[in-house]
Amino acid sequence: MSFRTYCLDSARLLEATATHVSDARVEAAIDAMVAALTANKALLVCGNGGSASDAMHITGELVGRFLKERRALKAICLSSNPAVLTAWANDYSYETVFSRQVEAFGEPGGVLLGLSTSGNSMNVVKAFEEARRIGMTSIAMTGQGGGKLAAQADILLDVPSRSTPAIQQAHICLYHYLCEMVEARCAN
Template identity: 80%
Template sequence: MSVSKPSALTAYLDRSIDVLQRLRDAGADDRVEAAAALVTAALGAGRALLVCGNGGSASDAQHITGELVGRFLKERRGLKAICLSSNAAVLTAWANDYDYETVFSRQVEAYGEPGGVLLGISTSGNSANVVKAFEAARAAGMATVALTGEGGGKLAALSDVLLDVPSRHTPLIQQAHICLYHFLCEQVEARLAAA
């Protein structure tokens, strides 16, 4: 009797589950708690959470800010979350007149403030415009949180909190990022709604 081979979907889901299990076993709890504390403190004090990323990570940046400005699970006031990846006029004007590497750092210069938080998303951790944004955030007295792939790349040294997913496969990293930032949104919202 032959053993049937798992379907392509089953194999993909197994790889996804493996990454999530390795993330769970890597002890991300303390780091996610630290990120939630930073974001809660900033938003609770009326400071901004700035979020940026490229490509699929730009969509994730929009998703995060949508959950916080709107609502995740609870009825509450809107929170000061700004997506740096979604203003097409700013992105295209600045990239055309100057360069794409500084499209986010320029916006950090405009919107950043001491006590705020920059959350940057880069599966490699090496996206030049996200790295420059972290440098600008540090100079502005902001805290920094990075969502990356394994090791964190250049963002590791620039992050107050590094949430790196133990994989180098972009789609699997992005799937784990969704789990991490949904949990982050849930935690921040619960804490601020209770305040």
């Protein structure tokens, strides 16, 4: 496959994602994030592997800045503290490394944003279960169909693909849009 073909395939997936993930679902995610952040409730973000890096990227854009000078937003990455992750996983279970942190930092009215290309990462699924128990809104960014997260999420943003790298590429476009819109509405 040539680089040109690779890029064109990526562009076709972005076009399919723009059709599949409705404006209404994206707006619901933005509204939930803005409502939490303007009420000084935390936006918790988690994922594994490449999605962990995406979780860090999202929180970096919101705590720092995306396009506008503004106040810092209360976004916390659950994937980025190696002491918490490794101690809890070693002493208890890797399946509960995120739900334990949701228990610590989550609050009613807050939002949990979880990234999982398969939608089946058990530590993300368990975090969503804990978020629901607490009274948080949950937003899942996944691949096609949402996997197990589809049943747990209040808002599902599922990219119509089963290819991990392709899903991650579409996730970047999607979360950059979320960051831009959230920032615009929180900057005022």
